[in-house]
Amino acid sequence: MANPIFKAVYSHPELKTADLEAIQAAHEPFGFSKGEVFLKAGQTANNYFLIETGLLRSFAHDFDGNEITTGFTGANEIMIEVASLFQRKPSVENFIALTDGVAWKIEFEDFQKLYHDIPAFNEWGRAWMSHQLFVAKQRNIDMLTKSATVRYVNLLKDKPQIVLEAPLKHIATYLGVTNTSLSRIRKEIAT
Amino acid sequence: MANPIFKAVYSHPELKTADLEAIQAAHEPFGFSKGEVFLKAGQTANNYFLIETGLLRSFAHDFDGNEITTGFTGANEIMIEVASLFQRKPSVENFIALTDGVAWKIEFEDFQKLYHDIPAFNEWGRAWMSHQLFVAKQRNIDMLTKSATVRYVNLLKDKPQIVLEAPLKHIATYLGVTNTSLSRIRKEIAT
DNA sequence: TAAGGCACTTGCCATAGGACAAGTTCTGGC
DNA sequence: GCCAGAACTTGTCCTATGGCAAGTGCCTTA
Numbered sequence: 379m380a381n382p383i384f385k386a387v388y389s390h391p392e393l394k395t396a397d398l399e400a401i402q403a404a405h406e407p408f409g410f411s412k413g414e415v416f417l418k419a420g421q422t423a424n425n426y427f428l429i430e431t432g433l434l435r436s437f438a439h440d441f442d443g444n445e446i447t448t449g450f451t452g453a454n455e456i457m458i459e460v461a462s463l464f465q466r467k468p469s470v471e472n473f474i475a476l477t478d479g480v481a482w483k484i485e486f487e488d489f490q491k492l493y494h495d496i497p498a499f500n501e502w503g504r505a506w507m508s509h510q511l512f513v514a515k516q517r518n519i520d521m522l523t524k525s526a527t528v529r530y531v532n533l534l535k536d537k538p539q540i541v542l543e544a545p546l547k548h549i550a551t552y553l554g555v556t557n558t559s560l561s562r563i564r565k566e567i568a569t
Numbered sequence: 570m571a572n573p574i575f576k577a578v579y580s581h582p583e584l585k586t587a588d589l590e591a592i593q594a595a596h597e598p599f600g601f602s603k604g605e606v607f608l609k610a611g612q613t614a615n616n617y618f619l620i621e622t623g624l625l626r627s628f629a630h631d632f633d634g635n636e637i638t639t640g641f642t643g644a645n646e647i648m649i650e651v652a653s654l655f656q657r658k659p660s661v662e663n664f665i666a667l668t669d670g671v672a673w674k675i676e677f678e679d680f681q682k683l684y685h686d687i688p689a690f691n692e693w694g695r696a697w698m699s700h701q702l703f704v705a706k707q708r709n710i711d712m713l714t715k716s717a718t719v720r721y722v723n724l725l726k727d728k729p730q731i732v733l734e735a736p737l738k739h740i741a742t743y744l745g746v747t748n749t750s751l752s753r754i755r756k757e758i759a760t
Numbered sequence: 761t762a763a764g765g766c767a768c769t770t771g772c773c774a775t776a777g778g779a780c781a782a783g784t785t786c787t788g789g790c
Numbered sequence: 791g792c793c794a795g796a797a798c799t800t801g802t803c804c805t806a807t808g809g810c811a812a813g814t815g816c817c818t819t820a
Contacts (some may be wrong), residue, residue: 440714441710448706461703464695500691507698512652514705515639521712522745523631526807531583547770559807561769701813718778737798750777 381432383482386454390505392498393535401499404492405482409532416473417459423469424487426458433543436471437551447552457481460507468480473554476544526555527563574621574673575647579694583689592690596673607664608650616658616676617649623670627662628742638743641667641731648672649713651698666722667735717746718754725758 386403393401405428410416416434417423429539434451436459448471451457462469463486494501520529530553534541541549550560571586575593596619601607607625608614625642627650632713639662642648653660654677683690711720721744724730732740741751 401773440710442714442715446710446714448710458701464699492788494688497685503695504698507695507702508651508655510701511698511705514702514709517707518709518712519629519631519639520639521709522742523633523635523637526649551713556772556808558809560806736796741772746779749796749800753777756799 381430382514383428383454383481385429387456388499388502389563390498390502391412393496393502394498397496397498401492402505404488407480407482409478410475411478412475414475416475417462417469417471419470419472420468420540421462422466423459423462423486425483426456426463427484428482429453429455429457430482432472432481433539435476435544436473436549437548438471443550445546449552450537450544452537452539456506460484460510461566476548512547521554525560527554527566529553530555530560530563572621572673574619574645578619578647579690579693581689581693583723584687584693585689586688588689591687592683596675597673598673600669600671601666602669603666604667607666608646608653608660608662610661610663611659612653612676613657614650614653616674616682617647617654618675619648619673620648621671621673623672624667624730625664626667626735626739627664628739630664634666636742638739640743641728641735643730644726647697651701667739681752714746717744717750718757720744721746721751721754 381402383536384398384405388401407430408434410429416425416427419438429451431453435447436451436457437445437447440446451473457473459469459471459473461467462471489514493503494500524532530549533549533553546560546564547557549557550557553560555563570587572593572679575589575596579589579592584653597622601623607618610629620642624646625648626638627640627642627648628636628638631637634635643662648664650660650662650664652658684694685691711723715723721740724740737751737755738748741748744751
């Protein structure tokens with residue numbers, strides 16, 4: 379028992395080994411293939427996923443109907459549409475696999491049970507979500523204050539897996555540049 | 570009893586009148602003056618505030634040391650540094666009053682008690698935070714896909730109080746433009 | 761193995777918004 | 791009421807990035 383991904387994801391000082399085992403028991407592992415859809419816009423999320431290996435992309439549509447990549451989820455990360463799952467409303471984001479991989483799935487009801495039964499798990503959830511909020515706000519600042527080149531270089535440094543495995547056009551919309559520009563940035567970086 | 574701000578802020582279908590009264594009892598009202606500091610970067614938040622009247626600004630510093638306005642908090646909204654309060658770490662944001670006003674304050678410990686004693690309050694908190702996350706992500710998309718003029722017009726439409734009461738330079742950094750440009754945008758709009 | 765079609769690159773020009781600097785107006789003490 | 795400094799406007803010029811269109815290379819499928 380005790381797959382290391384659970385220790386990596388559910389990391390909170392007050393979560394004991396027994397808790398982690400109960401948590402793991404509520405998850406179910408499965409393999410997935412490139413192109414597989416995890417959640418479609420318009421559906422209400424009833425579960426979330428831990429990604430053990432592989433890479434997922436999430437995207438929404440802007441007012442003109444263009445796909446905007448909102449994020450990537452890689453190994454040891456949680457793939458979740460928080461707003462849909464916790465407010466029980468249709469998702470505006472889509473989640474799709476960019477590669478084959480392995481993930482663990484947990485149903486909302488099972489999550490709720492853990493959430494109410496294990497206080498440390500509840501605290502973990504709040505801390506995790508507050509961290510996500512922090513990251514989202516930081517991303518906002520970066521978008522407003524850093525040049526496209528700097529944003530790309532930072533992504534390369536912080537999440538090389540994405541740059542290696544995701545196609546250019548998705549990285550471009552994620553960074554808020556056209557793929558033309560990103561192509562030029564790559565060329566320039568490669569000096 | 571039952572100040573309407575509590576009904577407005579703590580809005581959740583399962584929060585009953587008795588709950589709201591217990592919640593209100595844990596808050597303390599106070600008046601504040603323009604320029605008053607609610608939380609300074611580097612401090613760890615030990616409380617949060619409901620703003621009954623008035624307007625607050627939050628800001629952080631970018632890598633060059635420039636002030637970047639990260640948000641405004643107006644009437645019937647919560648002023649909180651989520652990451653600092655729930656992860657017990659120093660804030661990177663500052664919160665300061667742009668106007669005089671009235672607010673209610675609650676200490677973290679009192680909040681924790683409500684959070685553990687009232688399940689509906691706990692659910693409310695999770696839904697509230699997931700909504701904040703949703704808003705932050707939406708803001709990201711807007712920043713990447715909308716022109717400065719459109720961003721300003723939307724702000725004007727969605728939160729006129731800010732445009733009326735906050736100085737131009739703060740609105741400018743919030744929207745990610747220079748104050749020179751915002752001044753020109755305003756002129757152009759006024760056609 | 762040919763054909764169509766993505767994904768990406770490259771060139772050329774256009775434009776939103778930035779940088780800087782010189783006003784002008786507003787505002788809060790005194 | 792007066793003054794200093796802040797807040798805002800405006801002019802001129804500049805740069806990063808977008809828009810469009812024409813490649814090039816690669817991968818899939820028949």
